[in-house]
Amino acid sequence: MHADLIGLGGIVLLAGLLARFGRRYGFPTVPCYMLVGILLGPGTPGPVLVEHPEDLALLASLGLVLLLFHLGVEFPAEQVLGSGRRLFIAAGVYIGLNVSAGLALGFALGWGTSEALVIAGALGISSSAIATKLLIELRRLTNAETPIILGIIVIEDMFLAFYLALLSPVLNDSGSTADFVVDLLVSFGFLVLLFALARWGARAISLLLDSREDELLAILMVGLVVLVAGIALEVGVSEAIGALMIGLVVSRTTLKERVEQLVLPLRDVFAAIFFVSFGLTIDVNDLGAVALPVAIAAVVTLVTNMTAGIVTARLFGFNQRAATNIGLTVLGRGEFSLILATLAIAAGLDERMGPFVALYVLVLAIAAPLLAAQSKHFTWCVPDRLLRSRWQYVRAETMSTSCIHQDQMEITETDVDVCQQCVDEGGTWVQLRLCMKCGLVACCDDSPARHSRAHYQDEHHPVIQSLEPGADWQYCYVDEILVREPLGRSRTTS
Incomplete structure (x- = not known):
């Protein structure tokens, strides 16, 4: 024993x-x-x-x-x-x-x-x-x-x-x-x-x-x-x-x-x-x-x-x-x-x-x-081709259901289709981003000038939305994550 x-x-x-x-x-x-x-x-x-x-x-x-x-x-x-x-x-x-x-x-x-x-x-x-x-x-x-x-x-x-x-x-x-x-x-x-x-x-x-x-x-x-x-x-x-x-x-x-x-x-x-x-x-x-x-x-x-x-x-x-x-x-x-x-x-x-x-x-x-x-x-x-995701451009990221900056997503649509700063400087861009706080349209991080990120660094507006056709994903610079509403709730963005 x-x-x-x-x-x-x-x-x-x-x-x-x-x-x-x-x-x-x-x-x-x-x-x-x-x-x-x-x-x-x-x-x-x-x-x-x-x-x-x-x-x-x-x-x-x-x-x-x-x-x-x-x-x-x-x-x-x-x-x-x-x-x-x-x-x-x-x-x-x-x-x-x-x-x-x-x-x-x-x-x-x-x-x-x-x-x-x-x-x-x-x-x-x-x-x-x-x-x-x-x-x-x-x-x-x-x-x-x-x-x-x-x-x-x-x-x-x-x-x-x-x-x-x-x-x-x-x-x-x-x-x-x-x-x-x-x-x-x-x-x-x-x-x-x-x-x-x-x-x-x-x-x-x-x-x-x-x-x-x-x-x-x-x-x-x-x-x-x-x-x-x-x-x-x-x-x-x-x-x-x-x-x-x-x-x-x-x-x-x-x-x-x-x-x-x-x-x-x-x-x-x-x-x-x-x-x-x-x-x-x-x-x-x-x-x-x-x-x-x-x-x-x-x-x-x-x-x-x-x-x-x-x-x-x-x-x-x-x-x-x-x-x-x-x-x-x-x-x-x-x-x-x-x-x-x-x-x-x-x-x-x-x-x-x-x-x-x-x-x-x-x-x-x-x-x-x-x-x-x-x-x-x-x-x-x-x-x-195996997925129907609208976030293929940032395929290495995953999506969050609880970004704490969603209250600053105020603007979801715009008629602007150019990066005005690139136009003024005589530059070019790859894709466009919409600042969801103030509505500024600027070029993405793959563009030479990266005006969207520069705008965030100057104004601290956290969330952007893609303006590419069929790719309306949103990204938070602060949390460094894609933003998405919790499952089961309808999205408020277009």
Whole structure:
């Protein structure tokens, strides 16, 4: 017992230290936790802190349950349903491309149908934690494409619930077709029951959990989550889907904000144990056998993500920079891929599934932050003809939804079609810009005299508008960004 406690404490402490070190260089925590588990587990030569990974099975399961429960509590159902048709199309394209590519790769590997379905899910669902973290660290929260990225992530989470319900009877190895159909109906019936509970039973759940003391609320909450997860397992549905759905129920109660605050530290601690425990099950000798399939999977994911980014940018009228931002920000894979791999291992599928998903997650968790940070260098891959953007002249920039100088956009039209200063000086210009504060028409930065910028430096009028036909984009000299109204609002400029 003492040795077990020392091993658990030591490996969790080292995982936290490595994650803290990784955060300094912009790396997500999930691969750090996995790496510690791999390096200090029984499958790697050298020191072993936890000899028997199965000893942590219950704690790891609790981490999985709390991870999915917190996701359900945070799920913004109203925001998703009110996001409009284009967002659902964009998310459908993203999920469809990645899942289809994953399924094709899974069948090409020849590991089995069940394995192909797990690979499809692992390749198809991005890491919301990694994507959100990248948006914050890269300071892109005000970019025009950011609400779309967040919307895609949320719809992915919704898709995860249905995919887990579909996968459960497959992993349970239903015998005949009739047994499979029965198991599938049970899985979706359980989903419908919990959806109904979320719709009409939130008040009852609120009364069950309500307590003025945070200690008692936390105890009641954990008890309910674990109970529902256990019932889900009993009826042939994974504990993950049970936890996710009861989280959706709690999200509709008046206790939502308190529960979010209470479950967050519990989720972080036990989720770390879950990822470490997954790493402990990986034998480094098995990684070489899956290196080529992982390399192919990573390239396929990069291609499908970039394709989905271009389609999304075209749907919303974004430019090349926004297209690459979308595709590369949601490139990372993490917690959900590992959850699927854990379910596959528990179901006794091909032993290569664990090493494959582990190495795949590690590769993309490292590649995603590096590529997303350099997204501007990938804009040359996106030809103008693929997009309908009106901002092609400044294709290396992205658009902001919250320029603080929009109150100075007073003039949007003019009959002037020359740069008068260039005319007076006998010079020429390339393109014309309209000062939206005073209405001055002057030449652009590609022109020899750059009168528009000189006007800004003299008068400090921040926002200009292009006067080129079909290119009515606006640019803020102060913020150095393109300006666009928030999504869903009509533009006031012509």
